[in-house]
Amino acid sequence: MPDxxxxxxxxxxxxxxxxxxxxxxxxxxxxxxxxxxxEWTARAADHFRRLFETDCEVFFAFNGTAANSLALASLCQSYHSVICSETAHVETDECGAPEFFSNGSKLLLANTDNGKLTPQAIREIALKRQDIHYPKPRVVTLTQATEVGTVYRPEEVRAISQICKELNLNLHMDGARFSNACAFLGCSPAELTWKAGVDVLCFGGTKNGMAVGEAIVFFNKDLAEDFDYRCKQAGQLASKMRYLSAPWVGILQDDAWLKYANHANRCAQLLAELVTDVPGVSLMFPVEANGVFLQLSEPAIAALTARGWRFYTFIGAGGARFMCSWDTDEARVRQLAADIREVMSA
Amino acid sequence: MPDxxxxxxxxxxxxxxxxxxxxxxxxxxxxxxxxxxxEWTARAADHFRRLFETDCEVFFAFNGTAANSLALASLCQSYHSVICSETAHVETDECGAPEFFSNGSKLLLANTDNGKLTPQAIREIALKRQDIHYPKPRVVTLTQATEVGTVYRPEEVRAISQICKELNLNLHMDGARFSNACAFLGCSPAELTWKAGVDVLCFGGTKNGMAVGEAIVFFNKDLAEDFDYRCKQAGQLASKMRYLSAPWVGILQDDAWLKYANHANRCAQLLAELVTDVPGVSLMFPVEANGVFLQLSEPAIAALTARGWRFYTFIGAGGARFMCSWDTDEARVRQLAADIREVMSA
Amino acid sequence: MPDxxxxxxxxxxxxxxxxxxxxxxxxxxxxxxxxxxxEWTARAADHFRRLFETDCEVFFAFNGTAANSLALASLCQSYHSVICSETAHVETDECGAPEFFSNGSKLLLANTDNGKLTPQAIREIALKRQDIHYPKPRVVTLTQATEVGTVYRPEEVRAISQICKELNLNLHMDGARFSNACAFLGCSPAELTWKAGVDVLCFGGTKNGMAVGEAIVFFNKDLAEDFDYRCKQAGQLASKMRYLSAPWVGILQDDAWLKYANHANRCAQLLAELVTDVPGVSLMFPVEANGVFLQLSEPAIAALTARGWRFYTFIGAGGARFMCSWDTDEARVRQLAADIREVMSA
Amino acid sequence: MPDxxxxxxxxxxxxxxxxxxxxxxxxxxxxxxxxxxxEWTARAADHFRRLFETDCEVFFAFNGTAANSLALASLCQSYHSVICSETAHVETDECGAPEFFSNGSKLLLANTDNGKLTPQAIREIALKRQDIHYPKPRVVTLTQATEVGTVYRPEEVRAISQICKELNLNLHMDGARFSNACAFLGCSPAELTWKAGVDVLCFGGTKNGMAVGEAIVFFNKDLAEDFDYRCKQAGQLASKMRYLSAPWVGILQDDAWLKYANHANRCAQLLAELVTDVPGVSLMFPVEANGVFLQLSEPAIAALTARGWRFYTFIGAGGARFMCSWDTDEARVRQLAADIREVMSA
Structure with a gap:
């Protein structure tokens, strides 16, 4: 079963x-x-405005690393800092891209609760240093859904945006799996973003069925000033842009984005349900989006790998991440669950 | 005839x-x-090594702006400078991307002969300032084919690479239309690059039938050290890389890249031939690759535009650029030529 | 006469x-x-506010390169451009510092009239390119006095600031020799700066009797937001700041800055007067500040050098720049003039 | 007692x-x-070569933030990372300057033992991530003496440089208080640096009796290539350089640097000795250089402040840092010690 x-x-x-x-x-x-x-680019932007029920500014970048970094760079200067979760993708998996695009902005890592930032953690980090010898906090970035598969509720986002306003911080959302968050909550994209105080959203397409391409959606349009120049200079303006924008039309026009996110989430739920009673298996985080984080035994992990299964184990000893996708096959989910049961009882 | x-x-x-x-x-x-x-990425890289008859290092970026800027940044530091033609795309159409990616490298503009840099011009620029109050020249970049449709011969490239060696300069080639140059000269990619002393080539796919994607080919492998990290940090590493690499396999495996470049060049030649005897029309540059630069009258330009033709006129009063592509329709070429004849005799 | x-x-x-x-x-x-x-830093800042008759924000940097670059970086983003004279120090003698500090802003070079930018030249450059493929003009920088020893009149600065407002450009003044300009015109520092529409001035101390240190004076205080962080991050915040600020108190409190600028200007005038009738000698530029640019013969230049005189000849064949300073000895001016007379008649 | x-x-x-x-x-x-x-700059550089008993390359910068950042930037690229102590000045007090000068290099924070990095901690951090999604470790920076007043022994530096060689890392030493380290150990500057494998040292002058100015000393001369351009571009080349270099001649020629470092260290030792038996007072770190870190009670800290004493308390609840300097008055040390005794027994 190679593939x-x-x-x-x-x-x-x-x-x-x-x-x-x-x-x-x-x-x-x-x-x-x-x-x-x-035309395709104009249509895609219109679809976003309809989806978000507001006159937002929409830009397209090739990938999430660039989308996040460009958005963050537009929200702060090099001597400012960005508050993020210690597990945030911008910190752990973008090879210093936010620092590069912003010419030096520092990421300040906050403790999280199930992968989620809290107003309290943000406040502590923001107020810890207020002298010119340390970068001035200027932005908060949330990942929705988080890197550990959990999802911020609208009221959680609102609470964070309130602390942001109080402390003069801009609010960015890394939405590489924003679709999965919407699907899980069953709430509208608007409720989860600008209605809750988000300034800029990076809406991920790649993980939900596109080849390349993320959308950067500015709800706070002042912050979008000259952002087209920023994209161009940073090598993120496609000449044949239609191939980045048309797929958005494709997945937005009949809500395929939501259908697929629901499917991926359901597969994750299914996997969790099927193994929840296996002795020795425990969930590391609540399963809300499309990822399942299981605590297994190390021999079990080795045995699964030997059977050909591929999954990430970066979460610490015995931790295993299983991601579901728009095209995950439910039969494979069941087979994986059966194999987990077997290897854990071996 | 809108489209x-x-x-x-x-x-x-x-x-x-x-x-x-x-x-x-x-x-x-x-x-x-x-x-x-x-697998696709491995196959694509192998195709490049076969095509260039050497064990080069190959990377893929989303577009030419990024490919050029990343390559240049790997060849110099922020306090170095890059010698280029005054019409070079990196200078005129990349919104300061080379300066951004390199964190400040200055472009030094040299006069050209039909759009081509000469050893003499390079030497003059390189030796003009040799004090620490001015960025130190470290790279020469050629565009092949040039922005005005001309093509460097292998011996011209060699002469430039010799002056580069003498002056301790790296040699980069912006090959957004490298295919067209190869097609025009009928010589091998190897002859036009590493055999002539080129250190790094950015090989353009977008203008020759791809959706996105340029290849960065290091013949001097020392210069490629950690270039994969550079791409990642700069937002140029695709997660679903197969969609960038597979098209290369598609156009390289049976030489479609060359077939299409030949077609585009032929269309340009045809257009030039068809209007060469029109009174008042003159060629601004020799037609070698896929672009035709015509000196027309300003009323003629207005008349062509009124007939729906689209072309660029950035070359100065009365100058018009007509670009041919892999899918240019010869019938349209003839119709355009006929219209030029008509509007010039009006 | 070594020294x-x-x-x-x-x-x-x-x-x-x-x-x-x-x-x-x-x-x-x-x-x-x-x-x-x-206390010294507070006193120095107060002296500046008194001198400029306004509640400006004042910062201190170590040298002019940093002061100019930091100021320009605060006025634009990396994808913006800065319009300057083709002879501007920021372009010719700062080794790409503006590009480095701003992370890539491009300098657009305008033709000048006796070293001075004109509203017409600024307008042309600013309007030449207005597409996202080229950095967007956002700042104009003037050098006062210019690199060729000429001085902008208040009405010239006003005319430039009007075009800046019209085109949404910020206005920066590189005042490495601002003292000499004030001395020449006999007008107040306020008249030459904020009353004429200047947003930010870099006021040079080094060339007028200090060891190190330039002051960055923001008349437009909005633009000074977080500028203290910018200085700190860029390595321009002195720990023992009193040694940068006290000298400013020293030269500002009893107007030594003006006394010395007057002296230097007078020496330049004297030199010009003493050689104006020498056959073969001509002034390349009006002598207004403390520099004299003479057209001499090449043998004369060699002869002066042989006699031990040191001066710059970067202005082209036969051009020689003689700079006077706060401590220039009038006797030496006369001796130099006599030597010029001799070598030109040799 | 204000001053x-x-x-x-x-x-x-x-x-x-x-x-x-x-x-x-x-x-x-x-x-x-x-x-x-x-001449002064040449003499100062020669003094460094004599002091370090080797033909090193010497550069001068205005302050430690710039010296460290420029040195680090010369040792890595933007997609590389720098391993440092979690208390390192480059991390905690330079406002993101290393990230700014290097255009994005990330600092990786290692646990320390009394403020000192260990080979084990370096190895763990360096090997933790070895994929392109995270900046590649390329440099280790030590602070000598450390920010908590401890000093690396030559054999500790050697052990670190060995792990650096093994892992292909360059070794930088932030020597803001290098003088104090030499004075404490009684060993030669050479033993503590290049003989122990240090590639580049930033030798602090400011904290040891100078107005401004740090020396950047490259023992590995290959790494110094074009470093003069780097300094110039970054606004760290003084025009009147003699005022930065002459003080170095002053303190190096008759070993005033060592005399003063010894004095400051002795004052710190004295303070520690005088309070060591005070009930409730404990040393937070061994007193080796010129700083004393005391654990006091919070009321005692408030009482000392009320008596006019100034000191930093950033080390956590009840922690107080007392720094001695080249001109610290022993009588004041005794008076401070007496006051500490009094407030702690109140």
């Missing part, structure tokens, strides 16, 4: 979903104006 | 060629390892 | 003036709070 | 020592070539 066994390693191991592919195929007709002056 | 009339505005107004599309479709099967650890 | 012969090479070949020295000596008593929280 | 009471707040609250002052006065004669081409 399918990789299904739980990462949601970016999956391919392009039919709706995104069809839109690309449709866009691949004749000549189109370059650099975003095409 | 087709745009055919001569830019070669990045064109879409994805069949070979690239087919490879993407084939790659879009099941799950694949992310971040370049997939 | 004195250097008197005309540069005004930063001169030492510390008595008033600055005395203030440093006085400041060198016991312990003082560090990083600018000392 | 003297500040004597223990920071060693940079102190002034210029007589030897440095005298050298500045002597240097303040007539004109001198600018930008380091003067």
């Amino acid at each position: 399918n066994a990789q299904q739980f390693a990462s949601d970016n191991y999956s391919g392009i979903c039919p709706e995104a592919w069809a839109a690309m195929a449709e866009a691949n007709q004749g000549h189109q104006r370059a650099y975003g002056d095409d | 087709n009339a745009q055919q001569f505005a830019s070669d990045n107004y064109s879409g994805i060629c069949p070979e690239a599309w087919a490879a993407m479709a084939e790659a879009n099967q099941g799950h694949q390892r992310a971040y370049g650890d997939d | 004195n012969a250097q008197q005309f090479a540069s005004d930063n070949y001169s030492g510390i003036c008595p008033e600055a020295w005395a203030a440093m000596a006085e400041a060198n008593q016991g312990h003082q709070r560090a990083y600018g929280d000392d | 003297n009471a500040q004597q223990f707040a920071s060693d940079n609250y102190s002034g210029i020592c007589p030897e440095a002052w005298a050298a500045m006065a002597e240097a303040n004669q007539g004109h001198q070539r600018a930008y380091g081409d003067d």
Whole structure:
């Protein structure tokens, strides 16, 4: 089972979903104006404005690292700092991209509760140093859903945005799995973002069925000033932009984004349910989005790997992350669960 | 003729060629390892090594701005400078990207001969300032084919690389239209690059039938040290890399890259031939690659625009650039030529 | 005449003036709070506010390169551009510092009239490119007095600031020799700066009798937000700040700054007057501040050098720059003039 | 006791020592070539080469923040990381300067033993992440003496440099109080640096009796390539360099640097001895250099402050840092000790 066994390693191991592919195929007709002056890009931006029920500014970047870094750089200067979770992707997996794009902004790591920042943790970090010998806090970034598969409730986001306002901090949301968060909560994208005080959202497409491409959505339009220049200078303006924007039209127009996020979340729930009674297995975090973090035994992990399953184990001894995707096969979920049961009882 | 009339505005107004599309479709099967650890990326890199007949290091970036800037940044430090043509894309159309990625390297503009740098011009610029109050020259960048449609011969590249060695300068080639240069000269990619002393080439795919994606090819492998980290930090590492690499397999495996470059060049030649005898029309530069630069009258330009033709006029009063592409329709070339003849005799 | 012969090479070949020295000596008593929280720094800032007749924000940096670069970086982002004279020090003699501190802002070079920018030249440059493929103009920087010894009149600065307002550009003044400009015009520092629309001034101390240290004066206080952090991060916050600020108290409190600038200007005038009738000698630029630019013959230049005189010849064949300073000896001016007369008639 | 009471707040609250002052006065004669081409700068560099018994490359910067940041930037690229102590000045008190100068290099914080890095801690941090999604470790920086007043022994430095060689890491030493370390150990500067494998040292002058100025000493000369350009671009090249270099001649030529470091260390020892038997007082760290870190009661701290004493309390509840300097008055040390005894028994 060479290929399918990789299904739980990462949601970016999956391919392009039919709706995104069809839109690309449709866009691949004749000549189109370059650099975003095409029809597809205008349509995609309109879809975002409809989805978020507000006149937001929308930009497209090639990947999440760039989207997050450009957004953060637009929210602070090099001598400012960004408060994030100690497990935030911007801290742990972007190779210093936020520091690079901002020319030096420091990330300040806050403790979290199930991967989620709290107003209290933000306040402590923000007020810890207030002298010019240390970068001045200027931004808070949340990951929604978090890197450990949990989801901020609208009221949690609101509480954070209130502390941000109080402390003069901008609020950014890394939404690499924003779709999964919306699907889990069943609430509208607007409720989870600008209505809760988010200034800028990076909305991930790659992990939900696109080839490349993230959308940067500014609800606070003042902060978007000259952001098009920023993207261009940083190598994030596609000449044939239609191939970045058309897939968005594809997954937004009939809500495929939500359908697939629901599917991935359901697969994660299923996996959790199927192993929850296995002796020795425990959930490391509540299963809310599309990831399942299991505490297993080390021999069990080795045995699963020997059976060909691929998954990440960066969470510490005995921890295993299983990610579900838009195209995860439920039969494979059941097979994985059966294998977990077997190896744990071996 | 809304759509087709745009055919001569830019070669990045064109879409994805069949070979690239087919490879993407084939790659879009099941799950694949992310971040370049997939089979397609390995295959694409091998195709480049075969094509260039040498064990080069190959990286993929999303677009030419990033590819050029990352390559230049790897060849110099912030206090160094880059010698380029005054018409070089890195100077005129990348919004300060080279300065951004390198954290401040200055571009030094040299006069050119039909858009081409000469050893003499490079020497003059390089030796003009040799004090610490001015950035130290460290790199020369050539555009092949040039922004005005001309092509460096292998011996011209060699002469430049010799002056580079003499002056301790690295040699970079911006090959956004490298395919067109190879097609025009009928010589091998190796002859035009490492055999002529080029250290790093940015090989353009976008303008020759791909959706996104340029390859950065290091012939001087020492200069490639940790370049993978550089790409990652700068937001140029695709998670689903197969969609960047598979199209390269598609256009390299059966030489579609060359077939299409030949086609685009031929269309340009055809256009030039068809209007060469029109009174008042003159060629601004020799037609070698896929661009035709015509000196027209200003009323003629207005008349062509009124007929729906799209083309660029940034070259000065009366100058018009017509670009041909991998999918340019010869019938449209003839119609454009006929229209030029008409409006010039009006 | 080893030492004195250097008197005309540069005004930063001169030492510390008595008033600055005395203030440093006085400041060198016991312990003082560090990083600018000392009495001398407060006094120096107050002197600036009195001198400029307004409640400006004042910061101190170690040298002019840093002062200019930090000021410019606070006025634009990396994807913006700075319009300057083609002879501006920021362009020709700061080794890419503006590009480095701003993380990539491009300098756009305008033609000048006797070294001075004009509203027309600024407008042309600013409007030349208005697309995202080229850095967006955001700042104009003037050098007062200019690098060729000329001085902007208040009405010239006003005309420039009007075009800046019209085009949404900030206005910076590099005042490395601002003292000499004030001395020449006999007008108040306020008239030459904020009353004429200047947003930020870098006021040079080094060339007018200090060891190190330039003041950055924000008349537009909004632009000064968090500028103290910027200075700190960029390595421009002195721990023992009193040694940077006390000399300012020394030269500002009894107007030594003006006395010395007047002296230097007078010496330049004297030199010009003494050689104006020498056959073959001509002034390259009007002598307004403390520099004299003479067109000599190349043999004459060689002969002067052979006699031990030191001066710069970067202005082109036969051009020679003679700078006067706060401590230039009039007898040496006369001797230099006599030598010029001799070598030109040889 | 307004002024003297500040004597223990920071060693940079102190002034210029007589030897440095005298050298500045002597240097303040007539004109001198600018930008380091003067005699004083050559003499100062020679003194360093004599002191370190090797042909090192020497550069001068205005302050420690810049010296450290420039040195680190020369040892790594933006996508590399720097391993440092969690209490390192570069991390806690330079406002993100290392990240700014290097355009994004990340600091990786290691646990320490009495403020000192250990080979084991370095190895763990260096090997923790070895994938391109996290900055690649490339440099280790030590602070000698440490921020908590302890001193690395030569064999400790050697052990660290061995692990550096093994892991391909460069070794930098932040020597803001290098003098105090040498004085404590009684060993030669060479033994503590290049003989123990240090690549680059930033040798602090400010805290040991100078107005401004740190020396950057490259023992590994390959790493110094074009470092003069780096300094210039970053605003760290003084035009009147003699005022930065002459004080070094002053304190190096007759070993005033060592005399003063010994004095400051002795004062710290004295303070520690005088309070060591006070009930409730304990030393937080061994007293080796010129700082004393005492655990006091919070009321005692308040009482000392009320009596006018100034000192830092950033070390946590009840912690107090008392710094001695080149000019600390022993009578004041005794008075402080007596006051500590009194307030602790109140």
